[in-house]
Amino acid sequence: MKRGLLFSGVAAAAIGLAMVCGAANAGTAQDYYPARAWGAFSGGQMNTSLLVFRDLNRNGVYDMGDRPMSRAAVELDKPNGSTIMRLTNADGFANFRMSAIQRDLEVVDPGHYAFRVVPPPGFSVTTGNAVQESDYVVSPGSPGDMIALSTTHPVGIAADLTISGAVAAGVRVSLTGPDGVTAAAKVGPDGRFSAPATPGQWLVDFSAAGVNERRHVVVVGQAPVVLSSSSGKGRPAEAPLPNAHVVGFDDLMTAPGVFEIPAGYGGLGWYNLVATHQSFYAGPGYINTTMSGEFIAYNSSGHPAQVFSDKPFDFTGAYFGAGWDDAEGETLMLKAWRGDEPAYEDQLVLSANGMVYFAADYRRITRLEIRTQHYWQAAIDDFAYRTGP
Structure with missing residues (x-):
């Protein structure tokens, strides 16, 4: 057999006939790889977006360490005078x-559009650009056949910082800030107080x-601080571990x-607490409560959870938020024991928009619910705590 003759005569004849018949449909590279007709409308769509972020260092710049803000309201004013609103997604984009x-989409007509970020209660825009405007023009061949002449810049949001708590009747509260200035806090008839604060x-x-x-020492960071109701009860505190x-x-x-x-994580016992990636459920509160890294914990199925140890430990505090927007205003109830004896009990209100830092300062407890x-x-x-030697 000659080199290259790999088929029988009948098979070769069949293949040759197929090649001849197929020649009528043969194309060029230009046929197979056509260029776009850029003057024609594509008929497609694309997103025009605005990013809202948590400005953790409160410097008014989207920089390293800042995080997306989920569930922030962004309004879009349209050329026809109507307004529509979208909430930011898990990545912070509206x-x-x-x-x-x-x-039938949101942006369909050329003209002047304006974006406006509406912060949740207790939050403020740090970047000075809550309102941004742009003209949109028709551009055939672009993904949506329309483009913005200028795009939006990220909008930073930060929580209004406060120190709050509750005290018994007749107790007065004064606060000394990082600048050394002392001021009295206004205590309401119900014993509750709240005072504006700055980081430090x-x-x-x-x-x-x-x-x-x-005296209670409080470090204010990126979130409002809620003090334990035990802070102002006047009883002597054990030395911290x-x-x-x-x-x-x-x-x-x-x-x-x-x-x-699992039991033993961080040297403590854990019951009905689950760790997950902040975006796994796409619940806004999981994203907005994450402070370090990418993972967070929650009480499984919303049922009571516990942290415990045979050896006494101090519960210093933690960041808390509501996992889901449907749970806005949920009440967190914390209770701690020393052995079988109740030692501390507190309640605070949670939000999916952002966390609060609960400064517990529970000392020498063996179980936290x-x-x-x-x-x-x-x-x-x-979750911050102290242990003994």
Whole structure:
């Protein structure tokens, strides 16, 4: 057999006939790889978007360390005088669909549009660009056959910082800020107080009948601080345990999913607490409560959870938020024991828009219960505690 003759005569004849018949449909490279006709409308769509981020260092710049803000309201004023609103997604983007051909989308007509970010209650825009405007023009051949002449810039949001708590009747509260200035906090008839704060270390003094009963040291960071109701009760506090720890749940897993926190993590016992990636459920509160790394914890199925140890430990505090927007205003109930004896009890209101830092300062406890009143998930990050030698 000659080289290259790999088929029988009948097979070769059949293949040759097929090649001849196929020649009528043969094309050129230009036929197979056509260039776009750029003057024609594509009929497609694309997003025109605005990013809202949590400005954690409050410097008015989207920079390293800042995080997306989920569930922020963004309004779009259209040329026809109407306004539509979209909430930012898990990545912090408010998306408006744009097309010159598909008339049932949000941006369909050329003209002047204005974006406006509406912060949640207790939050402020730090970047000075809550309102941004742009003209949109028809551009055949672009993905949506329309483009913006100028695109939006990221909008930063930060929580209004406060120090709040509750005291017994007759107790006065004064706060000394990082600048050394001391001011009295206004205490309401129900014993509650709330005072504006700035980042840094604060001293909170509680006094009754002119006698200073207790001092609480508070470090204000990226979130409002809620003090334990025990802070102003005047009872002497045990000395803090020497060894400080913070767990952020990032070292438990490396991929999205859920992971039951095992006994022994961080040297403590854990019950009904689960770690997950902040975006796994796409619940806005999981994203907006994450402070360190990418993972966060929550009380599984919204049911009561516990942290415990045979050896006494101090619960310093943690960041808490509501996992889901349907749980806005959920009540977190914390209770701690020393053995079988109740030692501390507090309640605070949670939001999916952002976290609060609960400065517990529970000392020498053996069990902490984390419960939500209506059985929604509470998101938890940077759980801080102290242990003994």
